[in-house]
Amino acid sequence: MSDPIVTRFAPSPTGFLHIGGGRTALFNWLLARRHGGKMLLRIEDTDRVRSTPEAIDAIIDGLKWLGLSWDGEVIYQFARAPRHKEVAEAMLANGRAYKCYATSEELEAMREAAKAAGKPMRYDGRWREKGPEDHAKAEAEGRKYVIRLKAPLDGQTTVQDLVQGTVTWDNENLDDLVLLRSDGTPTYMLAVVVDDHDMGVTHIIRGDDHLTNAARQSQIYEANGWKVPFMAHIPLIHGPDGAKLSKRHGALGVDAYRALGYLPEALRNYLVRLGWAHGDQEIFSTDEMTAVFDLKNVGRSPARFDFAKLESINGHYMRKTDDAALLEALRPVLAHVEGGAEIANALTPEKEAQWIAAMPGLKERAKTLVELIDGSRFLFATRPLAMDEKAREILAKDGKAILARLLSRLEALPVWEAAALEEAVRAEAESSGLKLGALAQPLRAALTGRATSPGIFEVLVVLGREECLGRLRDQAA
RNA sequence: GCUCCCAUCGUCUAGAGGCCUAGGACACCCGCCUCUCACGUGGGUAACAGGGGUUCGAAUCCCCUUGGGAGCGCCA
Numbered sequence: 371m372s373d374p375i376v377t378r379f380a381p382s383p384t385g386f387l388h389i390g391g392g393r394t395a396l397f398n399w400l401l402a403r404r405h406g407g408k409m410l411l412r413i414e415d416t417d418r419v420r421s422t423p424e425a426i427d428a429i430i431d432g433l434k435w436l437g438l439s440w441d442g443e444v445i446y447q448f449a450r451a452p453r454h455k456e457v458a459e460a461m462l463a464n465g466r467a468y469k470c471y472a473t474s475e476e477l478e479a480m481r482e483a484a485k486a487a488g489k490p491m492r493y494d495g496r497w498r499e500k501g502p503e504d505h506a507k508a509e510a511e512g513r514k515y516v517i518r519l520k521a522p523l524d525g526q527t528t529v530q531d532l533v534q535g536t537v538t539w540d541n542e543n544l545d546d547l548v549l550l551r552s553d554g555t556p557t558y559m560l561a562v563v564v565d566d567h568d569m570g571v572t573h574i575i576r577g578d579d580h581l582t583n584a585a586r587q588s589q590i591y592e593a594n595g596w597k598v599p600f601m602a603h604i605p606l607i608h609g610p611d612g613a614k615l616s617k618r619h620g621a622l623g624v625d626a627y628r629a630l631g632y633l634p635e636a637l638r639n640y641l642v643r644l645g646w647a648h649g650d651q652e653i654f655s656t657d658e659m660t661a662v663f664d665l666k667n668v669g670r671s672p673a674r675f676d677f678a679k680l681e682s683i684n685g686h687y688m689r690k691t692d693d694a695a696l697l698e699a700l701r702p703v704l705a706h707v708e709g710g711a712e713i714a715n716a717l718t719p720e721k722e723a724q725w726i727a728a729m730p731g732l733k734e735r736a737k738t739l740v741e742l743i744d745g746s747r748f749l750f751a752t753r754p755l756a757m758d759e760k761a762r763e764i765l766a767k768d769g770k771a772i773l774a775r776l777l778s779r780l781e782a783l784p785v786w787e788a789a790a791l792e793e794a795v796r797a798e799a800e801s802s803g804l805k806l807g808a809l810a811q812p813l814r815a816a817l818t819g820r821a822t823s824p825g826i827f828e829v830l831v832v833l834g835r836e837e838c839l840g841r842l843r844d845q846a847a
Numbered sequence: 848g849c850u851c852c853c854a855u856c857g858u859c860u861a862g863a864g865g866c867c868u869a870g871g872a873c874a875c876c877c878g879c880c881u882c883u884c885a886c887g888u889g890g891g892u893a894a895c896a897g898g899g900g901u902u903c904g905a906a907u908c909c910c911c912u913u914g915g916g917a918g919c920g921c922c923a
Binding site: 380381382384414415416417419420421470474477481484485487488489490491492514516518534535537538539540543544547548550551552553555557558559561562577578579580581582583585603605606608610612613640643644645646647648649650651652653669670671672673674675676678679680681682683685689731734735736745792795799805806807808809810811813814820821822823824825826827 | 848849850851852853854858859860861870871872873874881882883884885886887915916917918919920921922923
């Protein structure tokens with residue numbers, strides 16, 4: 371185990387990179403980085419019907435956004451089909467595999483029989499001991515063969531799993547799986563084993579839906595006399611209701627989280643704590659998590675996806691993010707929110723500077739970038755401002771009269787700075803015998819069109835003298 | 848159905864026989880701070896699935912039950 375660690379992330383490109391895949395990739399990436407090893411990326415595109423180039427792009431794009439980098443070139447499994455075939459034929463030659471001419475009708479009959487008997491489908495090994503004469507006869511009938519593994523009939527197969535512990539199967543429950551299809555293409559089982567072996571993968575981290583496969587794959591390793599890599603089968607992520615994660619809950623593509631306004635570092639932090647813990651620590655910088663990540667601490671029970679916690683962590687990271695950097699993170703999200711295009715168009719250098727100036731007050735009031743954009747709308751609104759219902763109520767009372775008095779005080783101000791503005795507003799409060807809040811709310815309504823916003827003196831300063839006085843006059847009338 | 852895996856607050860989890868009258872975080876409730884909303888901060892509600900063992904002692908070990916999950920293809 372002192373050899374350099376090599377992990378791999380091996381998605382099949384039949385859809386986007388979903389959140390569970392993202393976590394699997396993260397764990398592989400963390401383990402490799404923790405030990406100064408490598409994480410390889412292999413696209414399992416042997417299913418020619420379901421694999422699409424769009425999905426490949428989506429996966430690669432998703433990994434990049436999440437900040438998970440891989441080493442070396444992307445490996446495409448389909449391109450290695452000749453090598454897979456070569457291994458299958460070598461296994462045939464040394465008697466670890468055999469030709470099976472069973473037809474799909476025969477297989478279907480076996481399936482039916484198994485179902486009727488209440489047992490899982492198990493190929494019965496009818497071609498296991500057949501000789502050349504039988505093969506020739508089948509060939510003469512025009513039948514095609516697949517190559518099956520000659521799996522052990524009795525005894526047990528044990529997987530030493532770094533997360534699941536020692537898991538054992540009786541070999542009688544494992545049948546002779548197909549290695550090479552009748553069209554000469556490899557099955558997933560064969561391809562995975564050959565690729566992981568050839569790529570020098572030392573640690574396989576994947577979802578525990580592959581646990582049963584692990585047993586069958588280790589038989590393939592053994593049939594070839596290859597060392598079985600360390601394996602770690604991590605529990606799947608479930609939806610809030612405990613059922614399998616569906617699109618309805620969180621099985622969104624990683625890119626959807628970007629559109630929803632989450633920061634990649636927040637998603638990483640959330641994901642790493644799903645099924646893994648390091649004492650009571652909740653917040654992990656990337657360096658911190660790579661320094662302490664250990665498969666030993668990965669739990670064995672499935673975790674539910676919880677948006678509330680993700681939002682909380684995201685809020686934390688937004689507040690920690692530098693204002694200018696936050697603006698950059700905001701930009702790509704604009705395309706995904708209503709009115710975002712208008713904001714994007716209005717982003718002159720001056721507006722950007724204004725937005726950055728407003729950021730401190732904005733970012734502590736939002737849990738996602740989408741919320742932050744929503745809270746920023748008053749910066750981009752044009753006069754006369756549209757008032758929302760609560761703002762209207764505030765102004766409907768004696769708000770307008772208060773604004774008029776405030777207006778004259780503010781107009782008289784020689785400088786437009788927070789301290790001076792606050793002093794003026796407080797002076798008005800004092801002379802009219804009102805609490806500060808009684809003045810701040812009408813001000814807020816007139817300035818932002820809403821009942822909530824960043825601190826009112828912040829808003830005053832960020833908006834600037836002319837714009838503020840204009841908005842106040844609009845409403846004071 | 849068969850095989851395998853799992854089981855601590857609503858959720859994510861700490862806990863590797865005595866440190867546990869079970870800790871942290873999110874969510875929720877009540878305060879404080881306060882120009883609103885937040886942030887921050889103080890406090891609170893809330894869990895060892897059930898039953899048997901083993902042991903001086905069990906959330907921690909074993910068994911059973913119950914409840915979840917995954918897999919059972921010439922898909923990956």
